[in-house]
Amino acid sequence: MITWLRHPRWRLVGTLTSALLSGLVVLVLVRGSALPEDPEAVPTAEALRLSLLLFGDLLAGLLAVAVLPFALRPFDDGGTTPEVGARSTGSRWALVAGLVVVAATAVSTLAVPASLILLVSFASRRPRAWFLASTAMLALAAWVNAYVVEPGDPLPVWVLLLFVLGVAGVAGLIGSARRSRRSLMRSLRQEADAARRERAAHIEQVRAAERTRIAREMHDTLSHRLSLISLHAGALEYRPDLDAETVQQTSRVLRETARTASQELRTVLTVLREDGQGTAPDPGLSALEDLLVTDGAAGAIVDLELGGELDKTTVGEVPAVTSRALYRITQECLTNARKHAPGQPVRIRMHGDRHEGITFTATNPQQLARTMEPEGGFGLIGLQERVQLLGGRLHVASTAGAFTVTAWLPWPN
The missing domain is CATH 3.30.565.10 (Histidine kinase-like ATPase, C-terminal domain)
Structure with a gap:
């Protein structure tokens, strides 16, 4: 179940769901606090403005949540480095989609959680320039919201800029921590893989060395048995006057020696021998x-x-x-x-x-x-x-x- 939930597709679904639900909560809190206590006393023009503002907020927020997956692509945080992600196909469109998400905050409070998720993602998986561009877009969107969309009693520009830099700084710190953690995990996996490969290579070397050692041990023993076979066979050839009992005993020795030599030769043939050095066998x-x-x-x-x-x-x-x-x-x-x-x-x-x-x-x-x-x-x-x-x-x-x-x-x- 946990492995299934870790799949990039379902992680993306969870991220979008979180962005949408948290955006709705922010929308209700912000827009709800701006509604008049007596709706009947509100002029028609003001009611129309509030309705258009609420409709635009909802529409722009839904657009930001819908565009967010394109900005987060590829979503596999565990294996995508910023450099690879920046050079991947369609990466420029990911940047454009991210800027659209951040720009939506100019008219939409529902898009604020999505833009924060985007800032963290850009800080953790993308080049530094992407994070700076999205921060600049966030500052511009905050200025538009404060001085154009809702110009009631705007904050001073320096206060607004300081607030935007604070939000972007927190998102950048979170993203940098995630980037460092992924780099550490990636380096640990590479070290573990290298250690496994090194141990496997060492094991193969040990096995090959042991096979060679066995072959070297067999060298003198097998040569000795073959020389015995040659000696007894020569005696039978050059001594036709031997009695039947001696011939029988010599044949028995030949048979047993040949059988033993055949068994040892079968063992030798299963190993590789690199050279002829150190052929003295180990003791028994x-x-x-x-x-x-x-x-x-x-x-x-x-x-x-x-x-x-x-x-x-x-x-x-x-x-x-x-x-x-x-x-x-x-x-x-x-x-x-x-x-x-x-x-x-x-x-x-x-x-x-x-x-x-x-x-x-x-x-x-x-x-x-x-x-x-x-x-x-x-x-x-x-x-x-x-x-x-x-x-x-x-x-x-x-x-x-x-x-x-x-x-x-x-x-x-």
């Missing part, structure tokens, strides 16, 4: 103890639990790609805990088997003064990209007093 779960010892020496309190088919004797059986991913997730969680919750204990759980996969959970208390964002940092974004490429899932949750990272990775047979 076998180096997890060294990581915990290093962090413990730095003051970290880490509680590690392995469950299911995953224990210290079977971590070497986890596929290399999955093992490195779990190591990187653990490393990132410890880094985040050391950075955002120093001195707090970190609880890490890894449970899994060859059928259900491996579930990873890391939890650490969260200090209120250093609350992390629910979506995590850029390091976790890179890990999420890595996990998704392996067919897994990673979720980060920030609750009252705790920060939790949960991941699931497949454990291929």
Whole structure:
């Protein structure tokens, strides 16, 4: 409902309605106070003059309210700058329409609220010259009303001019405040959009860097497996005297090595590789103890639990790609805990088997003064990209007093 009412068309309807109703109130108050107490005692000429004056007031006021939309065009205060509005098609006619609205106040009290709305609009959305022109027209209309239309007991010119400048000054201050507020909101929106674009670009860079890192890690591992295949195949070619059992064992090694190499190659083909620098892979779960010892020496309190088919004797059986991913997730969680919750204990759980996969959970208390964002940092974004490429899932949750990272990775047979 609120969004519907904010539409420029309905805002314009509300403005016109306000101008008309407030103008009618002013008309009744001003013209009503000028009516004689005994209408029968009024001469015919004076009655005719008052009737013409009331009819002209009403007619000119309705004309001013009808012309007001053309002077306010375009009406979208939130997105129209004065410079754009001044150069838009038909802007000169908007100025003419505004001057007509202000000029109507020379004979119409009903047009006074419409002219005040126009002055505020010109001060907030139009070039400065438009506001000055409308102010000059208001002064001229006030002089005509005081000395031509109703020349009974006119005010001194300097008093009349001072009154017009006071009214225009208040309207100008209101319009300037609205102009400043719109400029501030526009700059804040632009800064927010720029920040979102910058963060999106940074996220893409992190994802691309993580993809490249995975490809580099695969380089040596895949080369090693392909060299094993070549070595065993060469042995079968140049040793035709091998017994059947040796040939069977060698064929089994070839099959398993080729299958593993095919899985890793499929992962490599899903990422881009920019160069061949730094192809040494990250350590895997076998180096997890060294990581915990290093962090413990730095003051970290880490509680590690392995469950299911995953224990210290079977971590070497986890596929290399999955093992490195779990190591990187653990490393990132410890880094985040050391950075955002120093001195707090970190609880890490890894449970899994060859059928259900491996579930990873890391939890650490969260200090209120250093609350992390629910979506995590850029390091976790890179890990999420890595996990998704392996067919897994990673979720980060920030609750009252705790920060939790949960991941699931497949454990291929």
